[in-house]
Amino acid sequence: MGHVRRIAGAAAAGGAVVAGLAEPAAAHVDYVTDEDAAGSARELFAAVFSDPVSVAVLLFGSLAVLGLAVGYLRFAGSLRDITVARRTLQSYQPYLPWMLRLSVGLPLVGAGFAGYLFTPVVGADARLLQVGIGFLLLFGLGTRIVAALGLVTYLGALFTVGTPMLLASEYIAGFLAILVVGPGQPSADLMLRRLVVTDGTLLSRFRGIRTVGGLLTDAGIERGAAPVLLRLFLGLNFLYLGIAQKWLEPASALAVVEKYNLVAVVPVSPELWVFGAGLVEAAVGVAFVTGTFTRGAAATGFVLLTTTLFGLPDDPVLAHITLFGLSSALLITGSGRFSLDSTILPALGHRLDPEQQPAAD
Known part of the structure; x- marks a missing residue:
């Protein structure tokens, strides 16, 4: 667990630095x-x-x-259109991690280049950190660790800047959901994982290392929490x-x-x-x-x-x-x-x- 504490400490330090740069x-x-x-x-x-x-x-x-709500409850079970639409949406579940990474990664990259911290009402010179977190999420590399870093960064800014950061509080939902569902596919993490679990590869020697996903599973936190x-x-x-x-x-x-x-x-x-x-x-x-x-x-x-x-x-x-x-x-x-x-x-x-x-x- 030492490496987890070091990661958390680094994330907290990064959050404090960025929060200090923020200007509401x-x-x-x-x-x-x-x-x-x-x-x-x-x-x-x-x-x-x-x-x-x-x-x-x-x-x-x-x-x-x-009336709309009562009508839905009354007729939803007999309308095949609703059943098919619901099943079709549920069939998109494999794309959920990628959708979450795009939803959080893209605006973070934009925020970094635009010069604000999560929300346009808080100016900050945090380009390297936000663009780095955004690109890593988009690439799907170190996804859960990067999401944890982003979450701590946001919480640090919220603690320091205060109320204006609440305008971007949806980032909490995004970071937590990414932590729970993981990188998904396509992602660099999945490619690396397949190299690790395949016999004869150079990375297979790292097979015994515990991942963040494994630690979450051990703690009883499953994808259904997303x-x-x-x-x-x-x-x-x-x-x-x-x-x-x-x-x-x-x-x-x-x-x-x-x-x-x-x-x-x-x-x-x-x-x-x-x-x-x-x-x-x-x-x-x-x-x-x-x-x-x-x-x-x-x-x-x-x-x-x-x-x-x-x-x-x-x-x-x-x-x-x-x-x-x-x-x-x-x-x-x-x-x-x-x-x-x-x-x-x-x-x-x-x-x-x-x-x-x-x-x-």
């Missing part, structure tokens, strides 16, 4: 606006819930979502973006609505725009954390991110690649264990349609 800038809506608009959570809620039109829109939207980790930390990220960034500090979000004239796209009040955006993000977060209609929530999050990028032309694309990729990963994995998708929702579906045994997710 402004704060996800602040990606596209620097305005210091006035406004508070109390004023936002008062403006929304004192307006009969806004209340009617929220009520209608809530009933529509409830969906749970993805759900939990992605969910917390969406909750933070919806509640803290939209509801509790609506000023910048209102400035975004004004800057891009979003009320011309959907003719509602600016306050309802901000409240509704926060509500959708928070709902996706709750769905992820509880494992409720996980694939539907992942699709909603993906569409939300896509429309944001198309609607806000100067929004930094690189800063959202991790969220894009990890939401796509949940489309493949589904909810996994410890979820309402695997417990309560199937029972509700069976009650609505006793002749069917629908899998809610």
Whole structure:
């Protein structure tokens, strides 16, 4: 275990150095606006819930979502299209490690060259470390060790810089999921592993060395933990973006609505725009954390991110690649264990349609 402690120590030192170089800038809506608009959570809620039109829109939207959920539970088991789609997504499981490595590696390389630390609101001269971690993840070399280094680096920056780093908290989900699932294929690690386990090769003499994957297996941490980790930390990220960034500090979000004239796209009040955006993000977060209609929530999050990028032309694309990729990963994995998708929702579906045994997710 000595080599594991040395690796952890080096990772912690790297994280502390990078955190020391970090300089917090402004704060996800602040990606596209620097305005210091006035406004508070109390004023936002008062403006929304004192307006009969806004209340009617929220009520209608809530009933529509409830109807969609009940309809899915009632008919999902009898619609072959849903069954085939679910099975097709599950068949992509072998590509999950590669998808995770791309989702984390690419934005890290971009962040290193762009001069920011994980999130564009925190400037840092950490090109070598971030680009190195990103390239190694993309190449799949030392994958689990590199993911551990990235995780400690992020946590060190979070401890030092504070709240602005929460805008990129999806990296926690990515690093942890990579640690659990490993490099997969194609990867340099898999090629090296095959050389080690093949008799007669030069590397076969290293066959007895314990790997990080072996240590995790010994600790009872299996690949099946990946969906749970993805759900939990992605969910917390969406909750933070919806509640803290939209509801509790609506000023910048209102400035975004004004800057891009979003009320011309959907003719509602600016306050309802901000409240509704926060509500959708928070709902996706709750769905992820509880494992409720996980694939539907992942699709909603993906569409939300896509429309944001198309609607806000100067929004930094690189800063959202991790969220894009990890939401796509949940489309493949589904909810996994410890979820309402695997417990309560199937029972509700069976009650609505006793002749069917629908899998809610």
